[in-house]
Amino acid sequence: MNIKKYSIDGKVVGEIELSNIVFGAEVNDVLIYELIKAANANLRQGTHKTKERAEIRGGGAKPWRQKGTGRARQGTSRSPIWRGGGTTFGPRPRSYRIELPKKVKTAAYISLLSLKAKEGSIKVVEDFKVNGKTKEVAGIGKALSITKGVLISDSNDLFLKRSVKNIPWLIFNNVSRLSSRDIFYAKDLLITESAVKYLNEKYSKGDK
Numbered sequence: 001m002n003i004k005k006y007s008i009d010g011k012v013v014g015e016i017e018l019s020n021i022v023f024g025a026e027v028n029d030v031l032i033y034e035l036i037k038a039a040n041a042n043l044r045q046g047t048h049k050t051k052e053r054a055e056i057r058g059g060g061a062k063p064w065r066q067k068g069t070g071r072a073r074q075g076t077s078r079s080p081i082w083r084g085g086g087t088t089f090g091p092r093p094r095s096y097r098i099e100l101p102k103k104v105k106t107a108a109y110i111s112l113l114s115l116k117a118k119e120g121s122i123k124v125v126e127d128f129k130v131n132g133k134t135k136e137v138a139g140i141g142k143a144l145s146i147t148k149g150v151l152i153s154d155s156n157d158l159f160l161k162r163s164v165k166n167i168p169w170l171i172f173n174n175v176s177r178l179s180s181r182d183i184f185y186a187k188d189l190l191i192t193e194s195a196v197k198y199l200n201e202k203y204s205k206g207d208k
Contacts, residue, residue, distance in 0.1 A: 001023065006126070010145075019203070031111050035112065038099075038100050042098065044096040050091060053078045056078045058077070059085075062075055062076070110203050121187060123188060126192070127194050128192070131159060133163060136163060137160070140190075141190065146190055148188070149169065151190045152178070154175045171186070
């Protein structure tokens, strides 16, 4: 399929081809769900922890004698049934990381990009460079009517990354390290011409 290619001023300067394999595939909602679920899980630190009865300080003395008080037998005040006692089956530190198989991950990204293409959320802009000023990138976004988007570029220019950081409605993604969360929740994908060619080649071959 062919879509319009824009200049940084928001004017149509031609067309660019989007691979039907990458941007025109059948959307698989299950794969997209698994991709986003894995991304969310991988953000979790897993450092949560509660203390069990053996880890709580004190409680070494028997609260009262075994017999003759009329109360239930107790051996420690750090029992889980006491206020201030240990937690039974509480959370322990662990990893929540989910590693999707390579083929599943590739198919999921293809479905996600195809979904955005079907929604008409993809806008391709010609390659550009900035001098590190936020207003340059903000001007490009406004010229293309971007309200909540992701800029996908193959550039590792630190000036570009620094400029995008100061824009609340725009997120930077390097085309070789795409964030499924950023793409899924964005209203618009602003992709540079070089990045489109990279995506066409990468996912057409089935690479990760």
